[in-house]
Amino acid sequence: MKILLIINSLGTGGAEKLLLDTIPLYRKSGIEMDILVLWNNNHQFINALKSLGCCKVFVLKESGNYKDIYNPLNILKLMPYLRRYDIAHVHLFPAQYYTVFANLLIGGKCKLIFTEHNTTNRRIQKNYFKAVEKIVYSHYKRLVFISDEIYGIYRNYIPKFESRFVTINNGVNLDAIRSAMPIHNKTEIYPIIKKSDSLILQVSAFRPQKDQKTLIKAMALLPKNVVLLLVGDGETRKECELLVSELSLTDRVFFLGQRMDIPQLLRTVDVVVLSSKYEGMSLSSIEGMASGKPFIASNVPGLSDIVDGAGVLFECGNSEELASRIQEFLGNETLYEDTVKRCMIKSEQYDIKKMVTQHIELYKSVY
Template structure:
């Protein structure tokens, strides 16, 4: 069976990281799997996948303009490539739409699987786009939900397609995290020292990730508390973050690290890992943060609450004061700190990538077998 993974790009993001980590695992299990990117700007994840030399990487457009992801003429190039594969596994918008149109152009000869990675998207709130969004799901043979919260959101959004929804929770390579080496705080950023109490958030710069709440929480914390933000993304969101840092005069306490290849070493070497999102699916960053051996704090948001409740620490979405208090509580109570660490690691152990890959392979076999 020949499977083509299709995604907008291999920029920073949970879905992108998931493919980077798991394509070699599918290959090792005998699945002939390649990947198609709508756009690429020589990203770190693309380079890492190229170094592995484990699959073909098809790229529709190489450019410096991320807007090229939205070029509808990509549909015809996708259609040509689809003919070479038995099944396509699609992730994110607009790939979600373009692959449907491409497969229709080909007479629906390729089986389609789509993974829904979030509990919410902006199209749901726009009447015309809401209808179009629901229509596209009709042309997928199976729809993978990555968490129970995502399943509930999908069942509400596309009730007529409920029978197609399959729950397969995300997973990470826990062994890689366990084996990652510790580094000094000065190695994380030159302006950090081992006396600093370092908070870390790994997430793309998108409005839904809400890094601003984490940054604003520093107003209620002592000078020793510092933040490192790992990731990249929307330039407009990045500008808002930089503007907020300058406005609050936090330039010496908040550091933007960009995209890092040693993320596991960093999350194991900071003091607390945090995710302040307004909504999620089943965040790869949350699993990695909980597996890091450090406490994990998250907003009580759809997708995150399901993962973290009863294990890590939750705070009300956007409540910077409550977040600050949780940080203080962990910093002054070593017993509480260690109990949260232990609970988080136990929770993360449930989400190993090998389990997820095996479930996907079974889904591919069942879906293609119904052809």
């Protein structure tokens, strides 16, 4: 059984990080698995995967820009790779569409699986996409949803294919996070951070889906010894940098770009936040809850179910409430410790080993 994972790129993002973390585990379990990306651009995740030497890494476009993933020529480029594998497991759009079209051109030789990572997208919101969507989804043997919430949304959207639905929660490497050592010298993170500063961390790509702007606005309401670290990269980063400048927060909000030391950062900071407009099933939220630090998140689909009863939720876009929540944790040790305990317990439900086992069973059933 030969499996090819297909994704747009291995840039910053939860789905991308998930593949980096899980491929070595599949290989260790005896699954012959490789990965193909439509675009590379020297991302740290793909470089890290290559350095492991655990699988083949195929790249359709090495340079250029993110728009290259939408080039229809990718359909033709995918064809020879699909001929070599029994199963292609696809993540994200447009890889979702292009893989189906390429497989049709080779006579449907490869069996296809698709994982839906989000509660919403632009296509599901537009009625004129629905006919095309039905055609595309009809060519997948299994449709994997990373939460029951997403399952329910697609049960209403494409009920005809429910017999192919399966829910498999994403997981994180809890051991790696909990065993990580904190960064004792804060200046290693950013040179002007002081030892006495309280550190707030958000790990997420800079995309319209995310809402770093609300967190940045909250910083303007917090004491000057509270510092924000934003990890990730993407199309909305420049907008956020401009907002930081407009609010005169350049000495308190730092953009760290892509980082490979997320477990160490999580163990170093004081509070972990995820301000977002919607999620599928956020890996960052699980990692945040597993870190031994209190976790705060937007009360939105894909986050509320995970965080409720463990971390703290705030109204999406409400910077005043978010600032108040952060201040409560920094000033109330009992609240801080109680929240940490609840978060740690909740995170146990999302161990990456459980997810890998479920996927292997899925592959065997399709094969």
